[in-house]
Amino acid sequence: MTSELGAMKAVILRDLKSAVRQPSDLLNPLLFFVLVVMLFPLGVSPEVEFLRQAGGGILWVAALLSVLLSLDHLFRHDFDDGTLEQLVLQPQPLFLLVLAKTLAHWLLTGLPLVVLTPLLAVMVHLDGNSIRVLCLTLLIGTPVLSLIGSIGAALTLGLRSAGVLLSLMIIPLYIPVLIFGTGTVMAAADGTPVAGQLALMGACLVLALTLAPFASAAALRISLSNG
């Protein structure tokens, strides 16, 4: 068991390190997140009442899109330089290593998004309680986005025009998380208790955590045998 944990830790540390040395990959999804949120007041309506109502949804959609945008990087570099093949050859089960990579991806995109959220939430006039709940839903929801997305990223590895294909495949699978996430924020804004809905999101997270690494490991093997 220790060797598995050690390998996972090594993978996570390696991904974090290489991300820090390529800070633009880390920053771009965040900038994209801010820009998408900015489009809504400009494009739809800057009125406080509208923004307060739609703010939770806007932030969730923006977060979803920027996670989607960053998914291409999840395996791409490792695929290009052959690291991925070495990972497949490791004695440790591949799904654990994939889980580690997905975790690193979340630490590099999902977590910064959550950290940035309160700032943007204030800009769309959400109240304090809504902001707290919104951050909580994103904290539970973004790992699910990373996990489901890892399947799509693994399946489209090495394909041309992978980006659009990835979105086409993954967005339908993101819908439940989006619904639960925005629904929880709406409920919080109405002042109803949100524990039940948070529990549902937690259930989504547990399900994704248990099943997604297996699917993406299988997908990775297929993509590698393809190249």
Place this chain on the structure above:
Amino acid sequence: MWQFFHKLGSPKWFYDIATRLMPWLFWIGVSLFMAGVVWGLAFAPPDYLQGNSYRIIFIHVPSAFLAQSVYIMMAVAAVVTLVWRMKLADVFIKSAAPVGAVLTFLALFTGAVWGKPTWGTWWIWDARLTSMLILLFLYFGAIALGNAISDEKSSARAVAVLVLVGVVNIPIIKYSVEWWNTLHQPATFKLTEKPSMPAEMWVPLLMAVLGLYLLFGWLACLRMQTEILIREGRTRWVKALVQTGGNA
């Protein structure tokens, strides 16, 4: 049992069986479907509330039924592809996906046409409509992925993984959408509860559903045969078949 299962893996065996099966599927399917539709459209009594506009269910319900079951069938075939690497299973997935997508579209379209006189609008973000729309995109995703990967084997297995992930998600999507709908949209419009139909209505409906299932079976056989011919073009039996003009 196992011998039958192994035989299923042989494209030639399937080709012969399908050739023999297809006339039955087609003619029984067409007669059931046409009988159901003609009975439903022309002879069944009008609904006391919706008048004649309800008659679109004789097209709408069968296609919606099929749209969902085709995805389930594809998921079963996906398991077979991944576990037993059976060629026929992925031929089925590839042949069935576009048919499923068309049926889903048909269900949505007829639903919209029915919605206009009944609800007064072409589209509402109702739970069932939305989950069918998502199903349509699941089909599109599977088709697009299949087309994007040129290698036949990896394409088949990648699509199988995607279809399986999709089928795990279908119940979650269904319930989340229903839950979302009840939360946000308290009964501005409501799908009329399924009326306890008289026999003159549900018998033709059942016939149309069964007929469409058989027709799907026929179409799947036809498309699978074509796909098999394309893939097995280099084998001796396909060459012999082509030379005898398809009467082997």
